Amino acid sequence: MFRVPDVMPEAVTMDPEAVAYFLEDDLARWGDDGPVALAWRWVLTGEGPRPICGGTWPGGLPSRGEIDGESWIESGWGYLATYDEVRVARFTLWRLIAPLGEEVPSRFLKFASA
Numbered sequence: 001m002f003r004v005p006d007v008m009p010e011a012v013t014m015d016p017e018a019v020a021y022f023l024e025d026d027l028a029r030w031g032d033d034g035p036v037a038l039a040w041r042w043v044l045t046g047e048g049p050r051p052i053c054g055g056t057w058p059g060g061l062p063s064r065g066e067i068d069g070e071s072w073i074e075s076g077w078g079y080l081a082t083y084d085e086v087r088v089a090r091f092t093l094w095r096l097i098a099p100l101g102e103e104v105p106s107r108f109l110k111f112a113s114a
Helices: 016-030 035-045 062-071 084-097 108-113
Strands: none
Touching: 016 035, 016 084, 035 084, 062 084, 084 108
């Protein structure tokens, strides 16, 4: 797997200690090879594939706009991941780039405390 980088990518607004906590919790809960794990890896390391649509990624850290766009794109997982896994991956993408103190959007309310 991967570890939390010493320096957070520019797009990430979450505190590094919170990143470490939620990353560990999410991997324990959702595994290290599905959309949730890929969302973490893509944002923190720039390694693909893209976590929701499954498209190839040329490498390099995604921008805030690319992360936000991926959180809205149609899922390419089909039957390989549950609806909940994809929704948590979308929430993870949003959570990593959300301005501090921003209210959780209604599309994520079920997973805000997941």
